Amino acid sequence: MGKKVIVELPGMVKIPDEEIEKRIKVELAIRLYEKGTLSLGQARRLAGLSKWEFIELLAKEGAGIPYDEEELENDLGVLEGLS
16 A cells, blocks of 8 residues: 655645645656656556556656667567567
């Protein structure tokens, strides 16, 4: 089970109460992913999103999505298998 954190937001933050937890988790997931603290999978689980929803969110936020040579080779292998 995860840790609970209690956050008190200033009155100037206009987020409906029922959205606060979700919005904080999403923002935290994005920032921790950008810093390299969480992997893509960990961050998307924290945000409560599918892989593709999280990637789309990162694109909207202007966050980079790392794609290394190993991932490229894996993707090429999958494509070759489909041919």
